[in-house]
Amino acid sequence: MNFTKTTEQxxxxxxxxxxxxADLLSNINNEDKTVPLAVEKVLPQIETLxxxxxxxxxxGGRLFYIGAGTSGRLGIVDASECPPTFGVPFDLVNxxxxxxxxxxRRAVENAEDNTTQAWIDLQEQNIGANDVVIGIAASGTTPxxxxxxxxxxxxxxITGCITCNEGxxxxxxxxxxxxxxVGPEFVTGSSxxxxxxxxxxxxxxxxxxxxxQLGKVKGNKMVDMQLSNDKLVDRGVxxxxxxxxxxxxxASSLLKEFGNVRKAVDGFNNND
Numbered sequence: 001m002n003f004t005k006t007t008e009q010x011x012x013x014x015x016x017x018x019x020x021x022a023d024l025l026s027n028i029n030n031e032d033k034t035v036p037l038a039v040e041k042v043l044p045q046i047e048t049l050x051x052x053x054x055x056x057x058x059x060g061g062r063l064f065y066i067g068a069g070t071s072g073r074l075g076i077v078d079a080s081e082c083p084p085t086f087g088v089p090f091d092l093v094n095x096x097x098x099x100x101x102x103x104x105r106r107a108v109e110n111a112e113d114n115t116t117q118a119w120i121d122l123q124e125q126n127i128g129a130n131d132v133v134i135g136i137a138a139s140g141t142t143p144x145x146x147x148x149x150x151x152x153x154x155x156x157x158i159t160g161c162i163t164c165n166e167g168x169x170x171x172x173x174x175x176x177x178x179x180x181x182v183g184p185e186f187v188t189g190s191s192x193x194x195x196x197x198x199x200x201x202x203x204x205x206x207x208x209x210x211x212x213q214l215g216k217v218k219g220n221k222m223v224d225m226q227l228s229n230d231k232l233v234d235r236g237v238x239x240x241x242x243x244x245x246x247x248x249x250x251a252s253s254l255l256k257e258f259g260n261v262r263k264a265v266d267g268f269n270n271n272d
Contacts, residue, residue, distance in 0.1 A: 140168020
């Protein structure tokens with residue numbers, strides 16, 4: 001397959017080492033500004049994939065992200081934020097990285113080139129018929145991710161992908177591809193930059209829109225969030241105050257009683 005890896009093309013900036021700090025920052029920022037516009041162009045593709053994820057989750061399915069390196073880490077970050085933000089089970093959204101958890105902090109040699117490990121990793125999570133798997137790879141050529149999606153396709157799992165090269169092997173493999181073409185990086189080939197930013201934006205959209213569709217947000221509030229620190233407890237108390245017009249102490253006592261913003265509001269209203 002012949003396709004152009006725009007993520008690997010030479011930066012349009014030369015002699016970076018001769019730039020001042022101000023110029024470096026300004027030029028990086030100028031490149032970063034182009035990323036949301038690239039994401040905007042693929043909103044219909046993101047919508048289609050989110051719709052499928054919601055449909056499968058309503059049937060008891062889960063969401064898996066698989067990736068290597070930066071892409072794998074971004075999937076893990078998004079997955080790990082879902083339980084505290086939306087109060088969902090820790091295994092509803094899962095991030096899997098080539099090389100296992102140790103690869104989160106440092107690269108594992110040749111992990112992304114393993115063509116069989118992704119399916120093994122998914123099987124260890126008891127992947128089921130209603131689970132959706134999204135492969136993340138800026139290049140669109142990562143063997144770990146591509147071969148993982150191929151096995152998912154064979155087993156009738158819904159597959160999607162997030163990549164930053166058009167017409168890549170990964171996009172051809174995924175049933176619902178998202179191709180955010182951000183062009184050459186400021187530092188040639190450093191796809192943790194614009195490509196990574198694009199992937200993060202799309203992941204935010206997928207998980208947030210899915211959770212809202214599943215009823216995990218009320219109005220614009222995270223009413224099911226986990227109260228894991230003082231800041232979040234204070235936020236929860238203020239949410240209750242705005243919902244049912246009670247003072248801080250009363251809202252705080254309700255939150256302690258019910259342990260959750262939604263339950264506290266519902267409990268107060270039911271007893272009112």
